[in-house]
Amino acid sequence: MLSAVDMSERVRSGENCEEILHEIYERIRSSELNCYITLNDKALDEAVQIDRREGGKSGCGKLLGVPVAVKDCISTRGIRTTCASRILNDYVPPFDATVVAALREEGAIIVGKTNMDEFCMGSTTETSYFGPTLNPHDTSRVPGGSSGGSAAAIAAGETIIALGSDTGGSIRCPAAFCGVVGLKPTYGLVSRYGLIAYANSLEQIGPMASSVRDVALLLDVISLKDRRDSTQVKLPPSDARTNFNADSVLGMSGDDAISSLKGLRIGVPAEFVHGISKDVERAFWSAIHALEDEGASYEEMHMDTMKYALAAYYIIAMSEASSNLARYDGLRYGLRLNRDDDWHTTFSRIRGEGFGEEVKRRIILGTFALSAGYYGRYYLKALKVRTLVKREFESAFRKYDVLATPTMPMTPFRLGERIKDPLSLYLVDVNTVPINLAGVPAISIPCALSPLPVGMQLIASHFEEEKLLKVALACENLMNAHFL
Numbered sequence: 001m002l003s004a005v006d007m008s009e010r011v012r013s014g015e016n017c018e019e020i021l022h023e024i025y026e027r028i029r030s031s032e033l034n035c036y037i038t039l040n041d042k043a044l045d046e047a048v049q050i051d052r053r054e055g056g057k058s059g060c061g062k063l064l065g066v067p068v069a070v071k072d073c074i075s076t077r078g079i080r081t082t083c084a085s086r087i088l089n090d091y092v093p094p095f096d097a098t099v100v101a102a103l104r105e106e107g108a109i110i111v112g113k114t115n116m117d118e119f120c121m122g123s124t125t126e127t128s129y130f131g132p133t134l135n136p137h138d139t140s141r142v143p144g145g146s147s148g149g150s151a152a153a154i155a156a157g158e159t160i161i162a163l164g165s166d167t168g169g170s171i172r173c174p175a176a177f178c179g180v181v182g183l184k185p186t187y188g189l190v191s192r193y194g195l196i197a198y199a200n201s202l203e204q205i206g207p208m209a210s211s212v213r214d215v216a217l218l219l220d221v222i223s224l225k226d227r228r229d230s231t232q233v234k235l236p237p238s239d240a241r242t243n244f245n246a247d248s249v250l251g252m253s254g255d256d257a258i259s260s261l262k263g264l265r266i267g268v269p270a271e272f273v274h275g276i277s278k279d280v281e282r283a284f285w286s287a288i289h290a291l292e293d294e295g296a297s298y299e300e301m302h303m304d305t306m307k308y309a310l311a312a313y314y315i316i317a318m319s320e321a322s323s324n325l326a327r328y329d330g331l332r333y334g335l336r337l338n339r340d341d342d343w344h345t346t347f348s349r350i351r352g353e354g355f356g357e358e359v360k361r362r363i364i365l366g367t368f369a370l371s372a373g374y375y376g377r378y379y380l381k382a383l384k385v386r387t388l389v390k391r392e393f394e395s396a397f398r399k400y401d402v403l404a405t406p407t408m409p410m411t412p413f414r415l416g417e418r419i420k421d422p423l424s425l426y427l428v429d430v431n432t433v434p435i436n437l438a439g440v441p442a443i444s445i446p447c448a449l450s451p452l453p454v455g456m457q458l459i460a461s462h463f464e465e466e467k468l469l470k471v472a473l474a475c476e477n478l479m480n481a482h483f484l
């Protein structure tokens, strides 16, 4: 499959994109994976328009003609956006999220909206109202979640690149389980305008692809500065349109990236490595030793507050969710049931029938954590833990350039294996949620593909995406040479 970098270059220099899009739709039609909830019925027309250079689609655009899949929690004008929930089954947004407008402006073609856990709540894509997505490496296993449709679509050639969102691991977990690359940007780098909120103090939209370079290119496009998101920072230079420029990553050769590993200081927090499965352990340490062979040094270190991170994450995420999801009352938009009951009964029925079990569990737990008498004991305490976690990352980055951990503590497990036991599902997020509490950027890249994919997570300090992507590029080249 072509990379986005190559494809956009070819289309810009006059080659057609329609044929590639046709191939992708053929694959989607014959696929059993269930990567998409809704397809974009205008995509082929858009490709023809680009090929004929109509409607101002001249030979420019960083993603000209490139097919991109968009997670179904990101608003797309005129294309149904369900958040994989019955309650939004018929919702067609009247506006584009800022990231989607940026994609269109750069000439990308939206293939469709990808499957996910309902309202991003899950790590397997099994809580979707539209049924689970299957892992392309082994269809009896989960693809990870919540952006499972996006990751599986890339791995199966049902798109070239994709957008996901990550509140506590939802980009990195499916990237690891499907053997692709996924980056959670620093909190505040990418606009969240048009992202349907789950836990807004934790989440970011981010790029997913089959290579580090494509991830860098997509990040460049979506980090468009936007006044409509007050939590987005505006990085210098002040006249730059985006918060991240991919040129220095795209211009770096694989060999140069590998040479730049000399002297790199890597911290490996022991708390992220203990208790992981044997397969993951083997692949992770082989990758670390390959980096060491190229002149990087690593040290095992400790991050003491990590043992509280998972609990703090779930309290904060559920509390924010209980408040964010209060807007689905069936009166203004979303599911409407044709009943003549009084307001209370209608409201309860719509939410009772519109939300799935996991979403309801989280609304109830979040409401409890915020209620009078418990607020201080749970929510406030979780916020204090969050501050400590953030400080511990800041102090780690005074000593190390990057931290490296396994992304997930295990390889993809079987569909149905954990879904009946919510706590065991929450536990699989142990290595990804601390990053969202701290707000730092992290990327997952494959460090093994068989018998099942394993992801390595690299973490850098706030707004150090450029450094992170360069180290990831070096790792990718080493992994391709040695293990994949």
Ligand code: GLN
Pocket: 120, 121, 122, 123, 145, 146, 165, 166, 167, 168, 169, 170, 171, 198, 317, 429
């Ligand atoms: N699995 C985590 C959760 O269920 C993370 C999900 C996410 O990042 N959206 O909250």
